[in-house]
Amino acid sequence: MQEPNTLLLLCRGGFEGECASEISAYAAQEGFYGYPTLERNSGFVVFHVQPPANACELVETLRFRRLVYARQWFACMPQLEGLDSKDRLTPVSEQAAALPECAELVIETADTTEGRELQGFGRKFASALAPRLRQAGVLLKRGQKAAWRMHLFVISGTSMWLGVAPVRNSSPEPGGIIRLKFPASAPSRSTLKLEEAWHWFIPRKYWDSALAPGMRAVDLGAAPGGWTWQLVQRGMFVTAIDNGPMNTDLMETGQVEHLREDAFIYQPPKPVDWMVCDVVEKPARTTAMVIEWAVNGWARDMIFNLKLPMKQRFAETQSCLERIERALGDAGLEWKLQAKHLYHDREEITCWLSVGSR
Numbered sequence: 001m002q003e004p005n006t007l008l009l010l011c012r013g014g015f016e017g018e019c020a021s022e023i024s025a026y027a028a029q030e031g032f033y034g035y036p037t038l039e040r041n042s043g044f045v046v047f048h049v050q051p052p053a054n055a056c057e058l059v060e061t062l063r064f065r066r067l068v069y070a071r072q073w074f075a076c077m078p079q080l081e082g083l084d085s086k087d088r089l090t091p092v093s094e095q096a097a098a099l100p101e102c103a104e105l106v107i108e109t110a111d112t113t114e115g116r117e118l119q120g121f122g123r124k125f126a127s128a129l130a131p132r133l134r135q136a137g138v139l140l141k142r143g144q145k146a147a148w149r150m151h152l153f154v155i156s157g158t159s160m161w162l163g164v165a166p167v168r169n170s171s172p173e174p175g176g177i178i179r180l181k182f183p184a185s186a187p188s189r190s191t192l193k194l195e196e197a198w199h200w201f202i203p204r205k206y207w208d209s210a211l212a213p214g215m216r217a218v219d220l221g222a223a224p225g226g227w228t229w230q231l232v233q234r235g236m237f238v239t240a241i242d243n244g245p246m247n248t249d250l251m252e253t254g255q256v257e258h259l260r261e262d263a264f265i266y267q268p269p270k271p272v273d274w275m276v277c278d279v280v281e282k283p284a285r286t287t288a289m290v291i292e293w294a295v296n297g298w299a300r301d302m303i304f305n306l307k308l309p310m311k312q313r314f315a316e317t318q319s320c321l322e323r324i325e326r327a328l329g330d331a332g333l334e335w336k337l338q339a340k341h342l343y344h345d346r347e348e349i350t351c352w353l354s355v356g357s358r
């Protein structure tokens with residue numbers, strides 16, 4: 001009987017190397033051995049899990065939120081190749097029988113031009129496949145709950161991977177992509193980075209307490225104001241630090257104070273609820289600044305970008321995150337730190353640091 005022995009991880013095209021290094025390192029830490037294979041710019045990585053363990057055990061053991069570069073993952077059966085266009089449903093259904101019971105079927109494609117072109121085909125195929133899987137009892141009836149979600153990753157009309165992911169330990173969004181609409185009145189497209197970060201890091205049920213009206217925020221490197229706009233939308237009062245000009249409509253809200261100061265020298269006169277930082281700087285310098293804010297208690301929550309270097313991107317971001325954890329541990333603080341290469345991030349990752357328990 002075939003087993004789900006491969007783990008598929010979706011990432012931004014061009015970041016397959018980082019995604020592969022990360023899964024290899026974390027899987028080994030958890031006692032799983034395997035090796036990654038990848039094609040550059042394909043938008044995905046295949047991690048081959050060595051028996052006796054299998055990929056289902058790996059996705060049940062490792063915390064998905066620990067992964068920075070993977071947007072989505074699923075434990076897969078062997079790749080189906082050379083599928084006959086007259087009957088693709090039978091081989092896929094046969095593989096599905098070896099997988100755990102699932103609540104829903106999600107069609108996945110890589111976040112590449114070729115991948116996006118396959119989405120229409122994938123949707124049509126899923127509408128034929130799902131009833132068949134329901135009839136076989138592999139896919140539960142609509143509305144019924146299960147611990148697993150089924151994913152069909154379409155490479156082409158003749159090649160696919162079928163797999164499963166734990167509903168509570170994977171991204172709830174297809175492809176791990178949170179789709180957001182650009183707000184017409186926001187001053188820059190960067191605004192979507194902060195909105196996506198909130199969606200990813202802060203569960204919706206906490207938004208009313210974590211992003212509450214009347215809170216005080218500092219936006220370092222704020223101009224022209226895309227991130228400040230998000231804070232203002234939540235009813236916060238913002239100190240925007242940047243030598244560049246801020247959007248005039250945003251300034252007219254009366255909720256923004258603009259200071260033409262250096263983000264790395266500025267200190268808030270009183271502690272604030274939020275510090276956000278989108279300054280383009282070396283990750284080590286941003287890291288030192290974040291540590292200073294946390295250790296001095298200048299902000300409770302922080303969202304900041306670590307701009308990625310040209311080389312050793314995984315090693316560099318790891319070492320920055322470890323440096324923050326060490327410094328906060330040495331200072332006797334409690335914290336939560338998470339990082340993600342978000343859909344709206346390019347040569348950077350976004351981090352959320354929350355100091356003290358809420």
Ligand SMILES: C[S@@+](CC[C@H](N)C(=O)[O-])C[C@H]1O[C@@H](n2cnc3c(N)ncnc32)[C@H](O)[C@@H]1O
Binds near residue numbers: 188221244264278280
């Ligand atoms: C990527 S842009 C920020 C975009 C902004 N988050 C938005 O949504 O509109 C980076 C900003 O950082 C500012 N900046 C760079 N170095 C800075 C420093 N040392 N202090 C303050 N601002 C800085 C730049 O002037 C630039 O406006």
